[in-house]
Amino acid sequence: MNKKYHRPPRIVTWLIGQMFPDRGGCSVLGDMTETYHALVGDRGIFWARLWFWGQFLKALPHFLIDESRWRIHMLKNYLMVAFRNLMKNSAYSYLNILGLGVGMTAFILISLYVRYELSFDTYHENADRIYRVIREGRAFTPAALGPDLKEKILEVETVTRMIRQSKTLISYEQKHFLEEEFYWADPETFDIFSIPFISGDPGTALIDPSAIVLSRRTAKKYFENEDPMGKTLTVSERYEFKVAGVFGDMPGNSHLVMDAVVPYETYFKITNNDINGWRSNFSYTYFLLREGADPRIMENKISPLIETPLYRVAGINEPQPKYFFIQPMIKIHLHSQLMQEIGPNNNIKYIMLFSSVAFLILFIACINYMNLATARSLRRGKEVGMRKVVGAKKGQLIAQFLGESATMAVMAMVFSIAMVLGVLPAFNGLVERQLSLNPIQDPQFFVGLVVIALFVGLFAGSYPAMRLSGFRPVSVLGGAFTRSATGSSLRNVLVLVQFSITIFLIVCALTVRDQLKFIKTVDVGYSKEQIVTLPVRGRSVRQNIQSIKTELLKCPDITAVSTSARLPNDIDTFTSRNWTGRKLEEPIGIFYNTVDYDFVELYGMQIVQGRNFSRDFPSDEKGAFLVNETAVKVAEWESPIGRKFVHFNGQKGEIVGVIKDFHLRSLHSPIDPLYVYLNPSSFSNISVKIKSSNIPETIEYMEGVMKKFAPSNPFSYSFFDEVFERAYFTEQRVGRVFGAFAILAIFIACLGLFGLSVFAAEQRTKEIGIRKVLGASVARIFLLLSKEFIKWVLLANFIAWPIAYFMMNKWLENFAYRIQLSFVAFLISGGAALLIAYLTVSYHSIKSARANPITSLRYE
Amino acid sequence: MATKFISRSEEFLLLAVWRLKENAYGVTIREQIREETGKTWAYGALFVMLSRLEKKGYLTSHFADPSSERGGKSKRIFKLTPQGVNALKEVRKAQESVWSGIEEFS
Numbered sequence: 001m002n003k004k005y006h007r008p009p010r011i012v013t014w015l016i017g018q019m020f021p022d023r024g025g026c027s028v029l030g031d032m033t034e035t036y037h038a039l040v041g042d043r044g045i046f047w048a049r050l051w052f053w054g055q056f057l058k059a060l061p062h063f064l065i066d067e068s069r070w071r072i073h074m075l076k077n078y079l080m081v082a083f084r085n086l087m088k089n090s091a092y093s094y095l096n097i098l099g100l101g102v103g104m105t106a107f108i109l110i111s112l113y114v115r116y117e118l119s120f121d122t123y124h125e126n127a128d129r130i131y132r133v134i135r136e137g138r139a140f141t142p143a144a145l146g147p148d149l150k151e152k153i154l155e156v157e158t159v160t161r162m163i164r165q166s167k168t169l170i171s172y173e174q175k176h177f178l179e180e181e182f183y184w185a186d187p188e189t190f191d192i193f194s195i196p197f198i199s200g201d202p203g204t205a206l207i208d209p210s211a212i213v214l215s216r217r218t219a220k221k222y223f224e225n226e227d228p229m230g231k232t233l234t235v236s237e238r239y240e241f242k243v244a245g246v247f248g249d250m251p252g253n254s255h256l257v258m259d260a261v262v263p264y265e266t267y268f269k270i271t272n273n274d275i276n277g278w279r280s281n282f283s284y285t286y287f288l289l290r291e292g293a294d295p296r297i298m299e300n301k302i303s304p305l306i307e308t309p310l311y312r313v314a315g316i317n318e319p320q321p322k323y324f325f326i327q328p329m330i331k332i333h334l335h336s337q338l339m340q341e342i343g344p345n346n347n348i349k350y351i352m353l354f355s356s357v358a359f360l361i362l363f364i365a366c367i368n369y370m371n372l373a374t375a376r377s378l379r380r381g382k383e384v385g386m387r388k389v390v391g392a393k394k395g396q397l398i399a400q401f402l403g404e405s406a407t408m409a410v411m412a413m414v415f416s417i418a419m420v421l422g423v424l425p426a427f428n429g430l431v432e433r434q435l436s437l438n439p440i441q442d443p444q445f446f447v448g449l450v451v452i453a454l455f456v457g458l459f460a461g462s463y464p465a466m467r468l469s470g471f472r473p474v475s476v477l478g479g480a481f482t483r484s485a486t487g488s489s490l491r492n493v494l495v496l497v498q499f500s501i502t503i504f505l506i507v508c509a510l511t512v513r514d515q516l517k518f519i520k521t522v523d524v525g526y527s528k529e530q531i532v533t534l535p536v537r538g539r540s541v542r543q544n545i546q547s548i549k550t551e552l553l554k555c556p557d558i559t560a561v562s563t564s565a566r567l568p569n570d571i572d573t574f575t576s577r578n579w580t581g582r583k584l585e586e587p588i589g590i591f592y593n594t595v596d597y598d599f600v601e602l603y604g605m606q607i608v609q610g611r612n613f614s615r616d617f618p619s620d621e622k623g624a625f626l627v628n629e630t631a632v633k634v635a636e637w638e639s640p641i642g643r644k645f646v647h648f649n650g651q652k653g654e655i656v657g658v659i660k661d662f663h664l665r666s667l668h669s670p671i672d673p674l675y676v677y678l679n680p681s682s683f684s685n686i687s688v689k690i691k692s693s694n695i696p697e698t699i700e701y702m703e704g705v706m707k708k709f710a711p712s713n714p715f716s717y718s719f720f721d722e723v724f725e726r727a728y729f730t731e732q733r734v735g736r737v738f739g740a741f742a743i744l745a746i747f748i749a750c751l752g753l754f755g756l757s758v759f760a761a762e763q764r765t766k767e768i769g770i771r772k773v774l775g776a777s778v779a780r781i782f783l784l785l786s787k788e789f790i791k792w793v794l795l796a797n798f799i800a801w802p803i804a805y806f807m808m809n810k811w812l813e814n815f816a817y818r819i820q821l822s823f824v825a826f827l828i829s830g831g832a833a834l835l836i837a838y839l840t841v842s843y844h845s846i847k848s849a850r851a852n853p854i855t856s857l858r859y860e
Numbered sequence: 861m862a863t864k865f866i867s868r869s870e871e872f873l874l875l876a877v878w879r880l881k882e883n884a885y886g887v888t889i890r891e892q893i894r895e896e897t898g899k900t901w902a903y904g905a906l907f908v909m910l911s912r913l914e915k916k917g918y919l920t921s922h923f924a925d926p927s928s929e930r931g932g933k934s935k936r937i938f939k940l941t942p943q944g945v946n947a948l949k950e951v952r953k954a955q956e957s958v959w960s961g962i963e964e965f966s
Contacts, residue, residue, distance in 0.1 A: 028907045030926075030933030031886025035903075059904020066908045 008036045009049055012056045028059070074396070081383070082404045089376070092755065093408075096372050099751040100412035100456065103365025105419045106744050108449065109427050110358035112420075112435045115445075117351050120253045120333035125194040126288055129157075130329040131295060133285040133302065138574075139340040140281035141324070143268070146186070147276075149285070152305050155293035160186040161264055161283040164342055167684070169537040169713060170260065171234045172222040176712045178537060179218070181259040182235075184267040190247075192288045195258075199229055200245025209266045212241035218259045219246045235262070237538045237712055239270060252434055255333045256342050280648075284342070286329065299326045339572060350734055357741050360501045364745055366460040367494045368752035369405065373464035374491060375759035377471075384468050385476035397469035405461025406454055413453035430736050432729070463490075491756065492792050498749045499796035499833055500803075505742035506829035507804035511821060512735040515812060518819045519728055525662020526568045527604035531720035532699065533567060534686040534706065536713055542681060544709040551705045557691045557698040562598035563683035568605075569724045571664040571674065575648040588634060590673040591664055592648060596680035600626070600659065602689050610641040610657030613678045623653025624678045629661045631673035647677050666727045667817040687720065746833070750840045753789060757841040761785055761848035768848055769856035781849035786841045793837040797830040804829075865954060866918070866947050872897060873909055874918060874948055877938050885935040886910075910938060918944035 016029055032055055039048035086093045121127055133141050133149070146161040168182035189195075190202035197205070198216060205213050212233055219228040228243045235241055241262055250257045264283075268275040289295055302324040327336055334348040387397060420437055428435055439446050541548065549561045566573060576589045597620075600612050608629065613620050625645045632640050643655045661671045690698050703715045725732070761768070768781055776784075805821060812818040866874070876892040877884040886903060889910075894900050913919045919938050926934040940948075959965075 028886065028903055030930040030935060031890070031907075032903050033933060034887045034927075034930045035890075055903050058902035059907070062902070062904040062908040066912075 006037065006040050006045060006048070008033050008052050012052055016056065016059075078400045078403060081400075082407060085380070085404070089379075092372065092376060095751055095755050096369055096408060097412045097415060099368040099372075099748050100365050100409060100460070101415035101419060102744060102748055102751075103362050103368075104412055104416035104453070104456070105423070106361040106741055107358045107452070108416060108420045108437075109423070110354050110741075111448075112424075112437065113427075113431050113433065114351055114355050114358070116253060116433055116435055117334065117346055121255055121330050123194065123251060123253070124329070126192070127330050128328070129289045129291065130192055131287055131289055131326045132329055132332060133287065134325050134327055134336075134338060135281070135323065136325070137338055138281070139284060139336075139338045139342075141283055141285045142278045142281050143274075143283050144276045144278050145324070146283070146285050146287075148305065149287055149302065153298060153301050155290050155295075155298040155301075157288040157290045158188045158191050159285065159287040160188040160192055161285050162186070162189065163264065163267055163283050167535045167537055168260070169236050170222070171237065171712050172231070175222055176714045177221060178535065178714050178716065179260050181257050183258050183261045184264045185258075185261050186264045189261065189286075192286055193256075195250065196248045198246045198248055202245065202247070205245035206261065206263045208242070208244060209263050209269070210239075210241050211244035211263060213245040213247060213261045214243060215249050215259045216246055217249050219243070237540060239266075253333075255329075255345065295326060295328070299324075302326070339574070344729055347730065350730065353734070354737060357505065357738070360505070361741060361745055361748065362456065364498050364501055364748050364752075366456055367498050368748055368755075369408070369460035370463045371491050371494050371752050372755040372759075373401075373405065373461070374467055375756055377464055377468045380468060381471055381476040384471045385473040388471070388473040389477070394469045398465045401465035401468050402458055402461045405464065406457030409453045409457030409460065410450075412456075413449060417449070430740060431733055492788070495753065495756070495789060495792045496796050496799070498752060499793045499837065500799040502742070502745045502749045503796055503800035503829050503833045504804045504807075505738065505745050506832060507800065507825055508808060509735065509738040509742040510825040510829060511804075511808045511811070511819075512731065512738055514822065514825060515815065515819050516728060516731055516735050518817075519667055519731075520725065522667070522817065524569070524667075524724075525605060525660060528569075528721040528724050530690050530692055531602070532688045532690055532702070532717050533720050533723060534688065534702070534715070534717050536684060536686055536706075536710070538710060538713050540710040541706075541713050542683075545681070545683075548686070548705060548709050551709070552688060552702060555698060555701045557694050558688055558702075559691065560598055560602040560689040562602040562687045563596045563680060564599050564685055564687065565594040565683055567685055567687070567720065567723065568593075568603050568662060568664065569720075569727060570666075588673065590631060590675055592675050592677060593664075594677050594679045594682045596678070596683070599676075599687070602687055605662060606660040607657045608660045610655070612657060617656075619654070620656065620678055623647070623651050625653050625655045626657050626659050626676040627655055628659045628664075628671070628674040630671050631675060632658055634673045645675065651677070651679075653677070663817070667815050670816040746836055750836060753837055753840045754844070757785070757789065757844045760788065761844050765848065765851075765856040768851070769853035772853040773857070778846070778849045782842065782845050785845035785849065786838060789837060789841050790834065793834050794830075796833070797826075801826050801830070865951055869909065870913060870918075871948065871951055873906075873913060874940060874944050877919065878940050878945075878948070882937070884938045889938070913944070914938075916943075917941060918947055 013029060032052065036048050036052050039051055121130075124130060132139070133145060135141060141161075143161060146159040149156045150159045162183045162185035165182045165184065166180050167178045170177055170179050170182070183189075185206070187204070187206035190197070190205070195202070200213065205211055212235075214222075214228060222228070222233065223231060228246055231243050233241050233243065265275060267273070273280070289298060300322075303322045332341075333345050334351060336345055337347065384397060417437070424435060424437060437445075545563060549563075552558050552561045571591050571593045573593065574589060574591050595613075597613050597615055600607065607626075610626075611617075613624055613626070617624075625647075627635075627640055627645075637643065640655050640658055644652060645655050646652050655675075659674075659676065663671060664674050665672070688702060699717060702717065706713060706715050764785070768785075771781060771784075804826070808821055812821070872893055873889065876889050876896070880888050880892055886906060890901055890903070890906055910919065910921075914921060918941055920941055921936050921938045923934040924937050926932050
């Protein structure tokens, strides 16, 4: 033998030791080492090492096959035991699967929703390079901006401008519709956005000034099965456009959905507006950033470049640091909360809120499982003991129980997928989206679900598995093992966490509800009830408005009719100007609305100074203004009455009165300065005050009148209070979702509590028996059994309240007009949680408290 | 008897153990088999087979004197059990009866 000791390759030794602990110890490694040393002597180290590796590789398949043979035997046993357990304790299993399943359902629903919201606008090919130019707080930009960007800024590849003209009347033969998504847009629109054309050429479709491009559904609406190409549509009863293209409907997850597109420049020809103007803002400007360009650098280039024309127009003397900003298109839906947005955007805060609710509910469900499984563990103590005695290792037991919980989780997942499919239509109504769960279209999502199921199984099973596998056979099998103090304390903490989350969700739901109720009932400064609004477009309505009004008023159930450009709840038209008689010189922004004589009265607004518009004052006809109190304050006028004022389009007039402040936009924003201009012939809404009786007949009558005088104006109407509430759509959705998920959370928590109470009572059967024999009353025992849980539920309040207080205060800060957080909401949620917990626990507690002690003690 | 016969390789192994008497452990068994059949077994295969035979009850084993050339690991010495002897006898008997009267192959 060699003098020098040569160790065989250490990696191999280690590998065998790790992979096959049973074999590593002595025999094989020893034998291999012995031969290795012989080989070192005979043929040298290199060969010996090679041989050693070779032996290892050759041994691998043998070992693996041998090993797995026993694994499979054990697996069969585990599966059998798991199945038996499931059958034997079916109530418990249902409880568990139900809890997990409901939690997962909530989770899946919210993830579907969140995923949909996050997917907004991402389908465009160049989505990450599309940006929108905005101004501080506003989405509209001047018409002249677009060409300037393209010309002067290198980073800009393509620019498009567009004007949205909602409720545009389009006619084809006898068909008339108000188009909500009608756009005047540059031909480059189709270069920037990925909108696939079905017929026509996207590059040239909008070059012809009288071309119109329609979405597939819009084309179908007008032409049904005819070929739309080349057909002529009439817009606003005056302008004819030829269909030059049809594109595939834009998906719902777009912040910008177009149904009819006509050339941008045509708008300026028709309206006689200046397409190179900087003065008025009503266009959206989108551009495609060059590949690799830095958007931040680009953004800083805009304002200085166009300083001169812009400031000249706006009358700004000193340069402002930044006037234009850019925002990535994919962020618009969740991050942009500007005035003049295309449609109501969602808020990333709510998305995060919903996501955390989803995780919280899943977490509650996991806790449930842990709770029930550990409570159950006592029953399975004997099994664990036996397994250990016959040689099961801790690792094997852990694997067994984890496997069991993973199986449960997968079953719960299957159950929850079925449930999601069942409740998806209802959920879609709740969040007002069209979500779907389709495994074929969406394999990734399903893989995700399986991963989640396994994760939940492992997470929820981890604690029970650890505990169960840690049992000492002697104590389990010795019979002394009945109730462990350590186990119950952790269970209590879990109950605590669970109920904290539940109470938190209830507080949130209640607060959101209160704020929404506040919005509904707060005095906004105008009346909302019994007003029907009709959106109107087209010349015929405008020409016949006097006859329409007269005819409408003939109906005994109609008390007043008024026309206005904007409804009082959403006055978003804005201008900026120098006012006469102000102490300071620089211009001030002011909102405006155009109305007729009856508007103020119909909406029950109050005049605090001066007078309302009146037919008795013929001078009003030439131009008259009302301003609100805030405007007076901002302008620092001592007496506004009789002052000269100028409408945004240059029409002059006198201020005749001051309106009491009312909320001209949503309660999110404070009341801004406003002026109201009298012009009975410029309007886009008719408001009709009706009596509360015979409403259907009244509506029918209105339809008749409208059809008579404006047959091409499609009749549509809304109740003003609904229109008003519609502005709080996002908040209502939050409220509904919170409500629904608070209920789910309660349900899951109750399932868990119920299971726990069953086991607690079971554990203490004998104790209860003895207590009863010694004279305890049912009430006392009931108290004894429920005390434990109730204590923790009470404590949960004190954890949940501060968190809820903080979060809800943050939420309410979104509103300029808000409620104060009420202590009542907190008390109610705490009380409700307590009551529900009590009811849940009491069922079984009473049952065991009333049990005859003989049954529980007879074996002693 | 209706029990399954041991396989040929099992037969080789059992015989090798029997021949080696007190010195039957991995290295020697492998050596023995090579001498008799000319085939070199991998230790992995050898070991799996040995432990299977042990589980079946044909072999028993005990550990003996660790040595430095074995990297401080003790030898696992195998011994034939009476069942093992029986199994060998049965195989032998069956073999002789099926081969009896056939001269050409000897």
